[in-house]
Amino acid sequence: MKIDRLKKIEEILTESKSISIDELCSVLQVSKNTVRRDISELEKRGFIQKVYGGIMLNSNESPEPFAMREIKNQLQKKQIAKLASNLVNDGDVIYIDSGTTTMHMVPYLADKVNLTIITASVHVINAALCYNQLNVIATGGSLYRPSNAFVGASVINCLKNYNISKTFLAATGFSLENGVTNTTPLESEIKHYVTQRSHTKVLLADSSKIGISSLMTFCQLKDLDYLIMEQEPQQKEYFNYFIENNVKLITKQGQ
DSSP: OOHHHHHHHHHHHHSSSSEEEEHHHHHHHHHHHHHHHHHHHHTTTTTTEHHHHHHEOSSOOSSSHHHHHHTTTTTHHHHHHHHTTTTTTOOOOOOOOSSSSGGGGGGGTTOOOOOOOEEEBBBHHHHHHHOOTTTEEEEEEETTTTTTTTSSSHHHHHTTTOOOOOEEOOOOOOETTTTESSSOHHHHHHHHHHHOSSSEEEEEOOOBBOOOOSSSEEGGGGGEEEEEEEOOOOOOOHHHHHHHOOOOEEEEOOO
C-alpha cells in the first residue's frame, strides 16, 4: 500500500539520510514508476529532496517548519494547554504528544505531585528541565527534525513498558469524515499506538484545525474522551457528533 511505502521510505531516510532509486525498488519490491510517484509525494511535503540517482532527507525544514507553526495562534495554544492541565491529577502517568500546543502544558503542571510525563518530544523534555519535581521519561528513538520529536519502532517499544493514564494529543487537523489526522506516517504510527494504550484520550486543537484532513488518520473523533479548543466550533454538526459519541468539549468560553 502507498501509505506503508511512504512510511518505510521515511524510516529509511531518518536512519540513513539518503538512498538510491534502485535500492528503493529492491527494498519496496515495486517498479521505478511507483517509487517515483512516492518520491513526488514526499517531495511535495518537504520531507525529501531529489539527488542524482536517488533521494536524500531534506536538509531544510518542511514547508511549514516547527518554529513557524509554534508562533501561529500562540495565545490560543497556551489557553488550550492551560485547560488541558486541569485534567491532570497528582500521581498520574501521562503521555504528552509532540506538537506546538501540547508543549505548552508543561509550565501548568509544575505544582503537580508525583506526576510522570512520558514523551517523544524534544520541546517537552526541554521545557520540563526547569521543574525538578516533574518525573520525565524520554522514549528515545530517531530524531525527526521537522517536529523535533523521536520516531521509530523504539518509541513504541518504550511505550509498551508503561501504564499511561492520560494521553494529550496533537494533530494537523480533524474532521467528521476522516477523524484526527497527521501529515507524517512515522508520527501517526506512534499517535495511533498511544491512543490505543491510554485510558483517557485528550486532543488539544485550536479552531484552525477544524475540517482539516491530512495524510493519515490515527484515530476517530469518537475515540476521544475530551477535545480542548480555545472556542466552540461554529459548525453545528460537530456539536451533535460530540454529544452522540460522548466526547466532552472543553473551551475557554465554557470556563
